[in-house]
Amino acid sequence: MNNSKQDRFPDRLRTASEAKQNKLERFRAAAVNPERLAERAQKAELAATREAKRKAKATKLHQENEALERQKSEDAKREAEQASLRDVALKTELADQAVTLEAERKAERDRRYAARRNRKH
Template sequence: MKKRDNELNDRRKAATDTKAALLEKFRAAQSDPEREAKLAERVALAAAREERQAERDRLKAEEQERLKREEAERLAALEAAARAEAEEREAADKLRISRVIEDEAARKAERDRRYAARKARQG
């Protein structure tokens, strides 16, 4: 049983020594100027990355706004063209109707003239 206790004690001591070594290494790394420089570099890189992302987002928003404006202008042009076409059709219809009315009035006037001429001959 003695051998077993020694093995357990050896493993415990090895684990304690390893933990102590890791703790010492961590403490040494905390005060390392190179680590602080790397950390500062990482912070600077992160700030630059965020800045680039903000610029990309701004450009994307501008592009979307430009596309919205162009789409609105295109729709306005289409509406204006449709409105102009409808007005043109309406004007053509009115012209056709006025011509029909004029032709009908001319036919009636011609009929009335012939009727009056016939009555004058008979009369």
């Protein structure tokens, strides 16, 4: 092991402490550097612009989705109304057919009855 005076523990502590202080001073100098401040401001502005665009896009998408949902509900409502009208028309038509069929049956029954009566006389 090397036992020179340079490798003594207090010397290594002092060297490490000086290195930390130098690094801290460079960091503080960089923090107040006008170029770095301008760069940070520019990045913050770009981030704010991106965020505003993202929010605008999200708002537009939300509005489009709401419009689409409204359109779907209106279409479903209109389709339900049309189906109801078709059902009513179908029921009316079936009722008319039933009445017509009943009238035809009655006419046929009356014709047969009249034919039987005429045969007996």
